Amino acid sequence: MIILKGTNLSRVFHIAQQEQVALSPVSVNVYRGELLIVTGPSGSGKSTLLNILGGLDRPTTGEVLYRDQSLKALDEPALARLRNITFGFVLQSPHMLPDRTVLENVMLPFQYGSVMPGADQYRRADELLEYVGLAELAERYPNTLSVGELQRVVFARALVRDPEIILADEPTGSLDADNSGRLLALLEDQARRGRTIILVTHDEKAMTIGARHLQIDKYH
Amino acid sequence: MQLFDEIWMDWKDALLGFRRRRVRSVLSGLGIMIGVMALVTMLSIGEGARKEAEDRIATLGINTIRVENAVENPAQQAGSVNLSVGLTLEDAEGLRQWLGKRGIVAFFEREDEVNIYATNREQSGTVIGSTPEWFALEGLTLGAGRSLIDDDTYQYKRNCVIGSDLSSRLHLETSDSIRINSEICTVIGILKPKGSLLTEGTGLSTLDFDSLVIVPTTSFPFPRVLGGKRVLDSIVIALDQASETTTLEIAEQVAEYLLVKHRGVRDYRMVVPIKLLRESQRTQSLFSLVMGSIAGLSLLVGGIAVMNVMLANVSEQTREIGLRMAVGASRRRIVNLYLCHSMVLSLAGGIAGLAGGILLAVLIETFAGWSVAFSMISLLLGPLSALLTGVVFGLHPALDAAAQNPAQALREG
Numbered sequence: 001m002i003i004l005k006g007t008n009l010s011r012v013f014h015i016a017q018q019e020q021v022a023l024s025p026v027s028v029n030v031y032r033g034e035l036l037i038v039t040g041p042s043g044s045g046k047s048t049l050l051n052i053l054g055g056l057d058r059p060t061t062g063e064v065l066y067r068d069q070s071l072k073a074l075d076e077p078a079l080a081r082l083r084n085i086t087f088g089f090v091l092q093s094p095h096m097l098p099d100r101t102v103l104e105n106v107m108l109p110f111q112y113g114s115v116m117p118g119a120d121q122y123r124r125a126d127e128l129l130e131y132v133g134l135a136e137l138a139e140r141y142p143n144t145l146s147v148g149e150l151q152r153v154v155f156a157r158a159l160v161r162d163p164e165i166i167l168a169d170e171p172t173g174s175l176d177a178d179n180s181g182r183l184l185a186l187l188e189d190q191a192r193r194g195r196t197i198i199l200v201t202h203d204e205k206a207m208t209i210g211a212r213h214l215q216i217d218k219y220h
Numbered sequence: 221m222q223l224f225d226e227i228w229m230d231w232k233d234a235l236l237g238f239r240r241r242r243v244r245s246v247l248s249g250l251g252i253m254i255g256v257m258a259l260v261t262m263l264s265i266g267e268g269a270r271k272e273a274e275d276r277i278a279t280l281g282i283n284t285i286r287v288e289n290a291v292e293n294p295a296q297q298a299g300s301v302n303l304s305v306g307l308t309l310e311d312a313e314g315l316r317q318w319l320g321k322r323g324i325v326a327f328f329e330r331e332d333e334v335n336i337y338a339t340n341r342e343q344s345g346t347v348i349g350s351t352p353e354w355f356a357l358e359g360l361t362l363g364a365g366r367s368l369i370d371d372d373t374y375q376y377k378r379n380c381v382i383g384s385d386l387s388s389r390l391h392l393e394t395s396d397s398i399r400i401n402s403e404i405c406t407v408i409g410i411l412k413p414k415g416s417l418l419t420e421g422t423g424l425s426t427l428d429f430d431s432l433v434i435v436p437t438t439s440f441p442f443p444r445v446l447g448g449k450r451v452l453d454s455i456v457i458a459l460d461q462a463s464e465t466t467t468l469e470i471a472e473q474v475a476e477y478l479l480v481k482h483r484g485v486r487d488y489r490m491v492v493p494i495k496l497l498r499e500s501q502r503t504q505s506l507f508s509l510v511m512g513s514i515a516g517l518s519l520l521v522g523g524i525a526v527m528n529v530m531l532a533n534v535s536e537q538t539r540e541i542g543l544r545m546a547v548g549a550s551r552r553r554i555v556n557l558y559l560c561h562s563m564v565l566s567l568a569g570g571i572a573g574l575a576g577g578i579l580l581a582v583l584i585e586t587f588a589g590w591s592v593a594f595s596m597i598s599l600l601l602g603p604l605s606a607l608l609t610g611v612v613f614g615l616h617p618a619l620d621a622a623a624q625n626p627a628q629a630l631r632e633g
Contacts, residue, residue: 051627056546077550084548091630095543099236111229112548157547 003196004030004053004165008062011048023048025061028214030165030198035191037210038200044218046200047169053198054087054167055079084113088158092170094150096142103129103138106157114161128156132186148179155186165196172203184209226553227560234560237533238568248529249569251522252609255515256570256602260577262511263598265584266504268591273500276418280493283323284357285457285471287311287478288424290489304482309450311481315457318477322470323459326354330453331442336433337399338390345386345431347400349440355381357458358417360429365394365409372408373436381409385430400433403441422491425453467494519605522569523613530562530617541621542629551622558621562614563607570606577602 011023023045030036030053038046051057053064055071064071066086071079083089096105106125114121129135132152142150151171158166168187172180180203188209191197199210207213238245280286291306309327316325328350336345352368354360360367363384372379380400382392387410392398396407414429435441444451457474459467471492478488534541541554549557581592 048627054546056630057625057627077552080545080548080550080553083546089546091546095539095546095630097540097543099240108544109547112544112550112553161548 001032002029003032003067004028004198005065006030006049006053006059006062007065009049009052009059009064010061011045011052011057012060023052023059023216024218026216027062028053030196031212032164032196033191033194034212035187035197035199035210037207037213038198038216039202039207039213040216041218044216046216049216050167050169050198050200054089054165055083056089081113084109085161086164088161088163088166090151090154090158090166090168090171092173094147094154096150096153098142101139101141102134102145102153105142105153106160108157109161125156125160128159129153131159132156133182146179148175148182151175151179151183152186155183159190163195165198166190168197168199168201170200170202172201172206180205226556230553230557230560231564233557234564237561238564241533244529244532245565245568248525249522249565249572251518251525252566252569252606253522253573253576255518255520255522255609256573256606257576257580258511258518259515259605260574260598260602261580261584262508262515263601264577264581264592264594265590266508266511267593267595267598268585269500269504269507271593272591273497273504276420276422277493277497279415279418280422280424280491280496281357281359281456281458282494282497283459283462283467284493285459285467285474286424286491286493287455287457287474288489288491289451289453289487291451291487304485304487305446305449305451306487307452307455309452311478312452312455314481315455315474315477319457319470321460323457323462324353324357325455325457326351326357327437327452327455328354329437329440329443329451330427331440334400334433334442336386336390338392338396341390343386343389345383345433346428347441348432348434349437349443350434351437354434354456357456358414358429360414361412362409363412365407367409368434368436373438376438377436378403378405378439379408379436380405381411381432381434382407383411383428383430383432384413385428386433387411398433400435401441403439405433405435405439422493422496423489424491464494468492471495515605519609522566522606523609526562526565526569526610527613527617529565530558530614531620533561534558534617534621537621538624538629538632541624542626542632545624545626546630554622554624555618558618559611559614562617563610566606566610566614567603570603573606574599574602 006028008025008027009023010025013020013022026049038049040046048057052059066082074082097108103125106128107121110116110121126135126138129138132155134149134152137145137149172183175183184206187197187199199206201207287307289306312325312327319325328348331347333344334347336343351373352370355367368379368381392407394407394410398405398407411429416429417427419426459470462470475490544554578594584590585592
């Protein structure tokens with residue numbers, strides 16, 4: 001079953017009155033429960049494609065359908081709700097709120113739309129920190145964690161709303177082999193549990209965990 | 221999710237942001253603080269002036285017209301070509317007839333710093349020669365005994381009513397006797413404490429009701445008769461249920477009447493309290509306008525400072541904005557968040573300004589002697605105006621923050 005379908009997606013930026021093509025037209029089908037690996041040379045638009053599929057950006061041409069619902073037809077609050085409930089993002093740089101503890105950072109998505117009681121929110125975030133092996137760091141602040149630890153916190157945050165789809169953009173790009181291995185193991189585990197994952201990567205080791213590959217070439 | 225929860229979370233976020241950039245936040249709130257300080261001080265001074273004016277009018281009487289003798293030396297005046305000796309009993313009687321049932325006309329003669337003797341005691345006080353109407357007109361009430369009655373006047377009785385303070389100083393009770401000059405008077409009544417007639421700035425002579433000895437005009441021990449006329453110190457007219465316009469009209473007619481009677485010589489001073497009140501209100505409005513403009517300008521400058529800091533914050537937090545959007549924050553929530561941020565900055569300035577304004581007002585009262593008063597409105601208006609400034613000047617940075625493309629925001633920074 002196709003859960004996410006991108007048709008003829010392209011993205012053009014206008015910078016200083018000049019057009020910059022970030023993504024040449026591409027179509028993609030993402031099946032429910034699969035781990036799709038997206039590869040391609042630098043500048044081919046892999047991250048742009050991921051952003052468009054995850055509703056972080058709007059395409060210049062084409063459209064994305066999530067369960068046959070066009071994202072184009074959604075207004076901004078509905079798209080924000082979709083990002084909150086349906087998608088979980090793991091980006092190359094582990095973005096965190098510096099004045100929040102690790103636990104509070106994991107709970108951040110609850111701030112934007114959960115009806116779950118506060119105690120359950122804490123329990124869920126605690127469970128996920130346990131899952132990624134960082135339970136003991138829950139009360140620490142991000143600036144006291146290593147990049148590898150931060151990336152696992154981001155992964156826990158991406159899972160906190162139990163999203164249907166995880167979108168990971170070079171999540172191991174800034175990690176050493178050890179941390180990279182841990183994160184890939186977590187991604188594999190989620191894939192085994194039936195979560196849909198789209199993984200943009202250059203990492204050869206990461207490429208081995210996916211069942212299907214999408215190669216984007218640079219035509220611009 | 222409940223709207224209240226959303227607002228509460230954004231406020232918590234804003235407070236965290238305030239803590240994170242403490243120095244910058246405090247500096248950005250300085251302008252607002254000064255603005256609110258000016259506003260609170262201005263309002264408390266204005267309120268103090270209003271209360272003072274109201275108190276003064278309350279003692280003078282809102283519907284009264286007061287005329288006071290302005291002749292420094294009646295004897296000299298009597299010998300001059302003007303042929304006017306100042307206010308006389310004839311004026312009072314004339315006005316009484318002219319006014320008819322529209323009000324009451326009372327008058328008094330006074331002698332200040334008179335030595336009053338009681339058994340083994342001596343005190344200085346003011347002796348007033350007046351009629352029973354004057355008691356009602358000035359709102360004098362008795363603590364003991366009775367007031368003067370017409371009989372006291374017509375029978376030339378040597379009875380007197382004593383002010384509360386003077387009676388305590390002389391240890392007097394009703395039926396006691398006192399001596400004024402060589403005259404012996406019987407105390408028939410003691411007034412309740414009343415204080416002074418607040419005449420400051422009106423041109424009228426002050427009168428401390430608590431240090432008076434009031435005797436019938438016919439028994440007044442210091443009568444002044446010039447050119448065959450009994451000279452008075454003051455005539456007080458109280459109008460019955462008169463509107464402001466009527467009071468002013470009658471005051472004009474009284475002025476004309478006296479001017480004619482005194483052959484064009486203004487040897488009296490006329491004060492219309494309602495007129496004073498309006499003048500005081502006009503002055504106060506002007507003062508409020510000037511101070512309000514200063515406060516407004518300070519708030520404007522403070523607001524611009526808050527806006528600059530908020531724009532800097534938004535620029536520094538681009539990735540955080542992107543992150544919040546990625547995890548589900550809508551543009552509305554981003555606007556709310558940054559509006560809360562600017563409101564926290566301005567409210568902190570507002571609260572500091574409120575405290576500073578109260579302190580400044582107290583210092584002004586202590587050292588400059590101006591009377592100040594704090595009304596609930598002034599105490600609320602300061603922080604509220606700060607909050608409003610925060611909303612107005614925080615809107616542009618908040619909209620800027622919400623206008624970010626989440627994907628681009630995550631890449632930047």
